[in-house]
Amino acid sequence: MPKLYLKILSLFLMLMAFCCRALGQSPYTPISNYRVYTGVAKGFGLNWVVLRSFENRSRQFLLLVNPQTMETRIDLATSYTVTPLDLEKCRSALKNTPYTKALAGAEKQSAALQDAGIETGLPKETGISLTADLCPSHRPLDRRIFTDIINGFKKVERPVPVALSVSGLWMLKHKPDLQWLKQLEQQHEIDITWINHSYNHRVSAKAPLKENFLLEPGTDMNYEVLQTEQAMIINGLLPSVFFRFPGLVSDQQLIYRITGFGLMPIGTDAWLAKGQQPHAGSIVLIHGNGNEPTGVADFIKLLGTKASAIAQKQWLLYDLRQTVDEDFESN
Known part of the structure; x- marks a missing residue:
């Protein structure tokens, strides 16, 4: 899938998520296969720690944390390059971060x-x-x-x-x-x-x-x-x-x-x-x-x-x- 398309899709989903929050709704329901899924993800010029994975309408989403700022986000898995690692290895790879x-x-x-x-x-x-x-x-x-x-x-x-x-x-x-x-x-x-x-x-x-x-x-x-x-x-x-x-x-x-x-x-x-x-x-x-x-x-x-x-x-x-x-x- 072309990278430009993935970026456009990710921005669209972020906009949809913002609109849903403004209306007090969740854009991610129904949720299925919610689980612990850890790794290091590269995306938007940053390294992220992946904490969870879940599915919504046949798409995989990730719950991620920015290890520098402690801020979390939910985003499409396809927007990132993910290296699955157990949490101990994630912590070792990013050992100098505040998180x-x-x-x-x-x-x-x-x-x-x-x-x-x-x-x-x-x-x-x-x-x-x-x-x-x-x-x-x-x-x-x-x-x-x-x-x-x-x-x-x-x-x-x-x-x-x-x-x-x-x-x-x-x-x-x-x-x-x-x-x-x-x-x-x-x-x-x-x-x-x-x-x-x-x-x-x-x-x-x-x-x-x-x-x-x-x-x-x-x-x-x-x-x-x-x-x-x-x-x-x-x-x-x-x-x-x-x-x-x-x-x-x-x-x-x-x-x-x-x-x-x-x-x-x-x-x-x-x-x-x-x-x-x-x-x-x-x-x-x-x-x-x-x-x-x-x-x-x-x-x-x-x-x-x-x-x-x-x-x-x-x-x-x-x-x-x-x-x-x-x-x-x-x-």
Whole structure:
């Protein structure tokens, strides 16, 4: 097939994807044969890491990550020259990139039972990276978070970056809230990094941490990770390279399972509802699913105390991808 035709087809599909996102739809449904498929891809003058492959209407698509910027994209496989490699060989081939350094950094923080992985960003930043978890909940989305950051930063940051850890069951049960978030993104009010937060997010009030959340015996990690990504794509969301453990609970084996998917675990050094105070460069955690009003109230209070610094661009919200990228690039 001529290269010019392939480029035109790729541009057409990218335009179609953009139009579908603008309408809150996914251009990639129906999805079939969604699987882990790794390698190094060359395309558009860059080297990419291939993470997943799936089929849509007899065409193969890839989920790729730019190892320099942490940004992901979905594109036609025919637009790239792909060398299939297992992930370890991909990491070796691109060992000096921020992406592979960040994966290794997350693995070094794998021993803790709670809050393992990357916990903080660059301390030189005069601001924070905001992450809000959307665990399964019977309550509606706490929309105050988003309206307040839009109002608080409208004169200095637009769109406002925020990272949302989304579970599969939350997407399934909260279609109107999800559509509202997508509309804010389409209106360029917020810029969302979508974090995989597992599909079921099971939790027991009685089980010890070492047998709780994703450490519950019998947990199918392939389902928890890949089914969530499929749900994201079906709902018109772009999966990022980040993963947040439910309850921030994991063990060393589980950390390596997640990095084996090409994803990096994101923790926090400032879970507001637990009284942890943010500092420069913090990755802040609140829950936006209606289950943690204290943490949301604390964050809104924090915005109030920083109003003057925000107006002078001396305290900002940072894109989680850029925060992690710059941190590991500098290291």
